[in-house]
Amino acid sequence: MKTHPFPFETLEPSDWDSLKANSQVFPNGHVFFREGESSRGIEHSIFGICSGSVAISSSGAGGRVPIVRTLGPGEFFGLVGFLATEQHTATCQAAGETSVVVLSADVLKKLQSSNPSAHTRLLWGCASQLAKDLRACNQRLLAAMDKLHAA
Numbered sequence: 001m002k003t004h005p006f007p008f009e010t011l012e013p014s015d016w017d018s019l020k021a022n023s024q025v026f027p028n029g030h031v032f033f034r035e036g037e038s039s040r041g042i043e044h045s046i047f048g049i050c051s052g053s054v055a056i057s058s059s060g061a062g063g064r065v066p067i068v069r070t071l072g073p074g075e076f077f078g079l080v081g082f083l084a085t086e087q088h089t090a091t092c093q094a095a096g097e098t099s100v101v102v103l104s105a106d107v108l109k110k111l112q113s114s115n116p117s118a119h120t121r122l123l124w125g126c127a128s129q130l131a132k133d134l135r136a137c138n139q140r141l142l143a144a145m146d147k148l149h150a151a
Contacts, residue, residue, distance in 0.1 A: 011125065015118035018111070023050055023101045030094040032078070035059060039081030039088050045104045046126060047078045052098030058090040069136065070095060076129040 011019070026032070032047060033039070035058055047054075054077055057068045071077055081088040082105075103122075112119040 032092040033088045035091045048101040050099040053095045055095045
């Protein structure tokens with residue numbers, strides 16, 4: 001259980017206050033973006049979950065293996081589409097009413113100039129999420145390889 005009064009542990013309460021202006025509430029079932037869609041427009045943002053949850057799904061290699069996981073408060077999504085590709089690599093959908101902070105490139109640039117230390121803390125949170133996602137991906141890959149060898 002988080003002891004912080006705000007969802008992002010890498011941020012200070014004052015940092016969080018400045019980001020809340022960029023939060024939006026989305027209804028259950030809202031699709032933030034779909035796998036394969038362009039990551040431009042509002043979809044070209046990093047999303048930080050304030051409350052609620054987001055289901056992440058991907059058709060996987062050749063559409064054979066659906067991968068589904070759920071993220072909650074304090075976690076980020078949209079990182080790969082924002083940082084590395086022109087297309088989203090997964091579908092992200094609100095699982096219940098969900099509040100997110102929408103961090104576009106403009107919002108991040110403003111934060112960098114107005115509060116560099118908050119910007120750095122936010123980037124550390126994003127890097128931590130990417131590392132967590134990579135670790136989870138590696139675990140799924142190892143489990144699939146174990147299944148293959150057992151067959």
